[in-house]
Amino acid sequence: MKAFERYYNMGDRRSYRRIAEEYAIHPLTVFNWAKKFQWQARIAERKAAIAERLRRDSIHDAMKTRKRFVDEISKLFDRFVLWVEEEERAYEEACAEAREKGTPLPRRFSVIRDMSDLEKLAKLHLLFSRRCHGAQGECEQ
DSSP: HHHHHHHTTTTGGOOHHHHHHHHHHHHHHHHHHEEEEEEEHHHHHHHHHHHHHHHHHHHHHHHHHHHHHHHHHHHHHHHHHHHHHHHHHHHHHHHHHHHHTTTTOOOOOOOOOHHHHHHHHHHHHHHHHTTEEEETTTEOO
């Protein structure tokens, strides 16, 4: 019914009187249509459906963001592990060279410059990844 759609599209400025004026009919006719065809209930249903769609979209967006964070943090961990392995190889090579030359072994230096950064990264990884799983890394709510 066109009158209902027009009424619905008025939003917060809805009024039976305005519909009656637009369609050149008596306001009581509009009131009767609204009652007979349950305009208020239909509006409430539409609002609920829109709210549910927005809620689902919001959850979906949050899960996409969470997955992106997990992926990026995982990449950082992978880079960190490669860096540690590279540092270990370099140290072993330096030790082998020192042994060959008969010089003192080099001092080992810490590959972790700031433990608090690593700790923060680990906490973020756990926070975001505890709900992500599967071969494709799907996240669930």
